[in-house]
Amino acid sequence: MTVSSYFQPASVPEALALLTEHGPELLVIAGGTVAMPLINEGISLPARVMGLRRLGIDRVELVGDRLMIGATATLTALAAQPHLPLLAEAARHTASWQVRNVGTVGGNLFTPPPGGGVATALLALDTQVEAIGPSGVRVLPLGGFWTGFMTTALAPDELAVRLAVPVTADRQAFLKFGRKAANTPAVVTVAARVAMEGDVVADARVALGAVGPHPLRSAGAEAALLGRPLTHAAIAEAVAAAMEDAEPFSDPVASAWYRRRMVGVMVERALAQLAQPEERGA
Ligand SMILES: Cc1cc2nc3c(=O)[nH]c(=O)nc-3n(C[C@H](O)[C@H](O)[C@H](O)COP(=O)(O)OP(=O)(O)OC[C@H]3O[C@@H](n4cnc5c(N)ncnc54)[C@H](O)[C@@H]3O)c2cc1C
Structure with a gap:
């Protein structure tokens, strides 16, 4: 089967009407960097395709204390924002x-592992996804967005239109480890964030990418950090917990065994970045 229809709606209501009319047979494409190679290689064979480029949902703007990111904002635009x-x-x-x-x-949220590096960072920042469908807007915390490998809580007749990300001055670190320095699939991705009260961790997020069916938080690592200074001991406990919480897989990039070990290395490095040297003495 080849693509017989390509729709380019000019508004969100128009796009929703097309989704309702054609149902799951209509493949949604934003930038197409994930979807198009699958079509070109015959892995995905949609009869109908809908591009989101003309919907006008590509702005990145600060609104109050949240960064609002339109789903079709490019990764280049995200890299350029200073907030x-x-x-x-x-x-x-x-x-x-x-x-x-x-x-x-938006497309990064739907990218299968080992992709989803930006999604992993968004998870560490407590992002909320605004989804719109025939019955209106739903707000989905990113923590509950993924339901499995390449499956999400989004209904077939809904679109992700915007992401709301709290702007925080917490200490933050992002590390991606791959086979090459740049333009390379991840062996593991780590996004970590801590809020300090004095020298004690008051809140922590440790998000892992490329080591599970979708980006995931290490509850064990976060618990190991809470209420303690960022000492060597606390970091070592968090590292062990993150290695335990990871759900690594083997692919041509790396084995599950190697991925789990690199979770330990990269979480240690990320947390070391967050710790002030003088706070790491114990
Ligand atoms: C050479 C190459 C290298 C890459 N390297 C990386 C990498 O290092 N890290 C990484 O994370 N990714 C990587 N990717 C994957 C990809 O480029 C990114 O994840 C990108 O963010 C995907 O966005 P897109 O708009 O192109 O997705 P698309 O291909 O347009 O969309 C993918 C799927 O997501 C769904 N979708 C998209 N937007 C919406 C929406 N608003 N609402 C509902 N459903 C939607 C659709 O089902 C669609 O079919 C790479 C891709 C290529 C080709």
């Missing part, structure tokens, strides 16, 4: 200039 360095860093570590110029932030 959340964690997200800019994650975008810069994604693919190449060419891919970042067309690939979108």
